[in-house]
Amino acid sequence: METFAKKITIDRSSPVPLYFQFAQQLQGLIESGELPPGTRLSNEIAMADEFGLSRPTMRQAMQHLVDKGLLARKRGVGTQVVANRIRRNVEFSSLYEDLERDKRRPRTEVLSIETVPAGAAVAAALRVAEGAPVVAVQRLRFADDQPIALMENDLPAGLIDLTEDALAEAGLYMLLRRSGVGLSSAVQAIGARRATAAEAKLLEETRGATLLTMTRTAFDSSGTPVEYGSHVYRASRYSFEMTVTTP
Incomplete structure (x- = not known):
């Protein structure tokens, strides 16, 4: 998670919503192959704390990528990267x-x-x-x-x-x-x-x-x-x- 965290930066002075900043950068890591299919992500609470975001903001970012088909939530497994669309x-x-x-x-x-x-x-x-x-x-x-x-x-x-x-x-x-x-x-x-x-x-x-x-x-x-x-x-x-x- 430490390497992953260094690759995403949040600009709180930007007019771009925080959830979208995070989602776009995470999408870039998925599409570049740095986070290959099958990669498990930490739970939303841990990730919100890691990046200094509120839990609702992190939940919105993750749902955005689930809706785009880049992440999947699986019971008993958590959130995983799926094959690129x-x-x-x-x-x-x-x-x-x-x-x-x-x-x-x-x-x-x-x-x-x-x-x-x-x-x-x-x-x-x-x-x-x-x-x-x-x-x-x-x-x-x-x-x-x-x-x-x-x-x-x-x-x-x-x-x-x-x-x-x-x-x-x-x-x-x-x-x-x-x-x-x-x-x-x-x-x-x-x-x-x-x-x-x-x-x-x-x-x-x-x-x-x-x-x-x-x-x-x-x-x-x-x-x-x-x-x-x-x-x-x-x-x-x-x-x-x-x-x-x-x-």
């Missing part, structure tokens, strides 16, 4: 490639591949007639052996020959590019909702846990839709990030 920039890239780039050991479990009639939403996104055949793929994506995303993708029938082995070894966009499909743009929407019982079981979350959602339609260089995706992500382990600039 995966942050993904909102850009035209595949989750598999993002995880591979960040060395998060991506792994895919293919749940199903089948040709089905297009429902209304899929037909509208892919610009095909309702009931037209589309290839529907459902996959469970892992990072560092933890499930993080349940992905459903629909593609026009005949566009690409997909197999379980190929989908288990590479991202869908990579397979499309290898098949000569040029991806140029996408339209996507991000939201949130509660997990269904089936989703919670697959993602190892509690029923009703908050999930992030993303729907995306990808287009080739001619502006033709080539893929429609509907994904859900564990909010406790995953977040989207974007850069906002002034006009």
Whole structure:
């Protein structure tokens, strides 16, 4: 605890709330790896005394990091650091490639591949007639052996020959590019909702846990839709990030 204490400083003259100062610095130690997953922290009373903070202030700081998915409270164990939340920039890239780039050991479990009639939403996104055949793929994506995303993708029938082995070894966009499909743009929407019982079981979350959602339609260089995706992500382990600039 002595080394840990030297790495956090509280500026009482700053307008930044004390709880947030502490939480931000502790988050930095977690994300840098100085406090690796599994590290046990002292109880809140001891930590409040160590840093000269009130107990309510320390409790608020710790709850802030629990809510962000960086700390977990376990009965009989105390407060522990958990695996870093995966942050993904909102850009035209595949989750598999993002995880591979960040060395998060991506792994895919293919749940199903089948040709089905297009429902209304899929037909509208892919610009095909309702009931037209589309290839529907459902996959469970892992990072560092933890499930993080349940992905459903629909593609026009005949566009690409997909197999379980190929989908288990590479991202869908990579397979499309290898098949000569040029991806140029996408339209996507991000939201949130509660997990269904089936989703919670697959993602190892509690029923009703908050999930992030993303729907995306990808287009080739001619502006033709080539893929429609509907994904859900564990909010406790995953977040989207974007850069906002002034006009």
